[in-house]
Amino acid sequence: MSSSTPGLSRLNDADASTAxxxxxxxxxSRVWGNKILAQRPYATTDxxxxxxxxxxxxxxxxxxxxxxxxxxxxxxxxxxxxxxxxEQSGMAGASDELKAELLELNLAYQEKFGHVFxxxxxxxxxxxxxxxxxxxxxxxxxxxxxxxxxELGKINRIRLTRLTETAEGDAA
Numbered sequence: 001m002s003s004s005t006p007g008l009s010r011l012n013d014a015d016a017s018t019a020x021x022x023x024x025x026x027x028x029s030r031v032w033g034n035k036i037l038a039q040r041p042y043a044t045t046d047x048x049x050x051x052x053x054x055x056x057x058x059x060x061x062x063x064x065x066x067x068x069x070x071x072x073x074x075x076x077x078x079x080x081x082x083x084x085x086x087e088q089s090g091m092a093g094a095s096d097e098l099k100a101e102l103l104e105l106n107l108a109y110q111e112k113f114g115h116v117f118x119x120x121x122x123x124x125x126x127x128x129x130x131x132x133x134x135x136x137x138x139x140x141x142x143x144x145x146x147x148x149x150x151e152l153g154k155i156n157r158i159r160l161t162r163l164t165e166t167a168e169g170d171a172a
Contacts, residue, residue, distance in 0.1 A: 004044055007164035011048075012041035025083070026159040027152065028070025031063045032056060045164050049157055056153045061145060067152055068115045073106045074129050083159070086122075094126035102126065105133040112137065113144055120154035 011019060016037060023033040035055035042048040059067065074088060091099070109117040117133050124132075136144060 005164045007166050008045055027067050027156050029063045029067035048160055052156050053153055064148055068118050071116055071118055073116045088121045090125045098126050102130050109133055109137050118148050118151050120151045122158055
């Protein structure tokens with residue numbers, strides 16, 4: 001979508017603290033949020049996406065770590081968090097065996113890299129997420145950091161789309 005939407009107008013018109021809180025729900029990196037906030041108003045959602053992509057490309061390893069800290073492990077969405085439940089819905093019908101295997105892989109990944117395994121889970125099955133952890137666990141920290149940057153960018157776009165398309169009063 002390239003035009004302005006009511007949700008985009010609300011983001012543009014919100015006071016700084018409200019907009020910052022809304023952006024923090026999209027991405028937990030303060031640097032990313034501040035960059036998005038500083039470029040308001042956005043004429044189109046495409047302009048917002050471009051700003052998001054540019055901000056993501058500039059994040060340091062520390063900024064990425066802060067962003068990842070806002071994401072629960074795959075297979076364990078935050079209780080009561082509609083966003084993480086929706087994004088991880090591919091795990092809803094997973095067998096106990098798959099959930100246990102994913103937990104084991106998550107722990108091994110976290111032990112190696114020092115952060116949660118991050119993947120854009122939207123539209124992926126539990127098996128696809130498990131296979132992704134298996135494939136990525138042998139990466140170097142540098143390779144993994146760049147994969148995480150791409151995955152965070154995908155997640156941010158999905159969340160920004162939802163934010164800009166959500167009618168006032170709808171749950172985001």
